[in-house]
Amino acid sequence: MHLSTLNALRLGFSTKAADTIQSLGLENYITQQLQAKVPINEPDFIAKSPKSLAALRDLKQSTEKSGEEVEKITKTLIKTHFEWKAYLVQRFDTTEVPLREKINLFFQNHFVVTSQSVKVPFWIYQHYETIVKYSLSNYKTLVKEMVYTNAMIKYLDNHQNRKGKTNENLARELLELFTLGEGNYSENDIKNIALSLTGLTFGEKKGMYRPFLKDNSVKTVFGKSGNFDIDEVIDIIFEQPHTPYFLAEKVLKWFFYDDPPDSLITKYGDILKKNHFELSPFFYTLFKEECQNPKGGNQIKNPLIFFMQIHHDLQLQPNYKLLAFLLKNQAMDLYDQPNVKGWKGGKDWLTAQIYADRNQFVDFIIDDNERFRKMLNKRLEKFEVGTISWQPNLHLKTSKNAKTILEELAERMVFETNETMQTELNQLLKYDFDPHAQNAKQSILRVYQYLAKSPEFQII
Incomplete structure (x- = not known):
């Protein structure tokens, strides 16, 4: 896993900026x-x-x-x-x-x-x-x-x-x-x-x-x-002692940790206080230091990041009205939070229903479920969403054989594949896989489908 890939998700909405982060530093x-x-x-x-x-x-x-x-x-x-x-x-x-x-x-x-x-x-x-x-x-x-x-x-x-x-x-x-x-x-x-x-x-x-x-x-x-x-x-x-630490905790939760350590809340609250609540130096220090951590798995992806990453990975042409609707279904309705406290995040982003809906979306992209498409078209007709259609295209930097393909796809997932996952991936794309075969593209998409539906894909 490249740290730049992980940081692209931490600092944005998909892995799109990973190469830029890598080249700029x-x-x-x-x-x-x-x-x-x-x-x-x-x-x-x-x-x-x-x-x-x-x-x-x-x-x-x-x-x-x-x-x-x-x-x-x-x-x-x-x-x-x-x-x-x-x-x-x-x-x-x-x-x-x-x-x-x-x-x-x-x-x-x-x-x-x-x-x-x-x-x-x-x-x-x-x-x-x-x-x-x-x-x-x-x-x-x-x-x-x-x-x-x-x-x-x-x-x-x-x-x-x-x-x-x-x-x-x-x-x-x-x-x-x-x-x-x-x-x-x-x-x-x-x-x-x-x-x-x-x-x-x-x-x-x-x-x-x-x-x-x-x-x-x-x-x-x-x-x-x-x-x-x-x-x-x-x-x-703003003269009260707790003010900087309240904001520091919420920022840490949004960008890095569903449950931030008290030591980090104190550290970054102190920085905010020292800078007299100037946000630019506060954010700069927080991002610079927390993005040095090469280990992910501290935060469940919000629905926006989930959908944006899949769109970027599969080079999908986005239908923004449809995406706005899907976000609402995933409990992240933009400018219509459930209450004044806003989106809580954390485990609220991954209820059993939300996880099932995410998997259904991945299946729809890969398998092109016509029944699901008709249901979406009917529900969104009044919003003039237009034609709902995707053509997934998984661009690989190297596709010499099954081994290199699996390594690259697993790296994109921002988590380490365990032994069980590796065995199942090897079944999906056997060692003698021919990347030039007629059905090769669909077989590679099946691998992505498996990874994107895994519990590990849901975290950053």
Whole structure:
């Protein structure tokens, strides 16, 4: 196994970047990725959609209360949200900076908002645009920017938070999920932070305070008192001792370990604290050091990596709408996490049903199951997915004989084949196998099919 292959999966969504990592060297690759500019432009389907809840309401009211017309608008919005998910999958697949996009996706799962709750596709786009802009800035700055997004205000109901009628949702999640984690704050802190958030509601580009809805009383947060707004509160939160370690643990889980050791959480939390929450040096040090570890097997692949790796390995022409749908079926619905805590990862990525579905997908690619294809076409007809068809092509660097083919394929799997697996592989591709025979391509694909369905393929 090449370490560069393993690191391509750690630092991206497939093994596509393995050769680049090998040629540039790990540190140069990480530096190049972190320093690259990552532009994002508003897609046409987002530009054509309503820009606010008020615009969406006006659009529905303009239909003269026709049930059919309102239903048509609702279906168009659902389709737009689905197109956004497919857009993201395409972005992750085609990007020249997979590490940056993997960081962006981490923060989308850290600052969860969902299209089902937010309703306005433009606000969802703005949320991701904000992440793209600030994901390598200072973490305190990123937290402040995320709290002010219209999507976050809508998702956590802060538009309902006003003087005399407090809503604590955003205040609670700011502490529990964005900065400190459970057990590192009091209920009194939540109540006072909620007061500092009263009057923060929707704005044209980002949230803004409405003075007549704001509570201007003195608030006490972590022992400090004043008529704080949320920016001042976040400054106080970042003075608390646990803040850097909470983020360090979540980043380690996303990139390297389903169960990160306490020693590493402390190590990288210290680095984040030392750098005053600047994200770029934190990420650089973490990636440089953890990618030196040649041993994988510490993390279960999320569905995105699983599908992307197979697409790259088999040179499949991706259907991004179909992939967005498959991710949803694998419990990784982009911008529609199951709850405010986001995708938990770890064993949740490999339930018995998810593992069976992954194997079914591999079989479909290799065997071209017509019944499965018809089922997918029927379920996805309303999203205009188009023709569902793949032509797998397994490119090998060397295919002299069975031995060299098996060695290369096993190496791609990022795990060591055990004795039992080796015996079964030798049965699939016998020692006298002729790589030039008429059915040779299908026989080699059978080997890949066996490896991709193994439990070992599911881990990084």
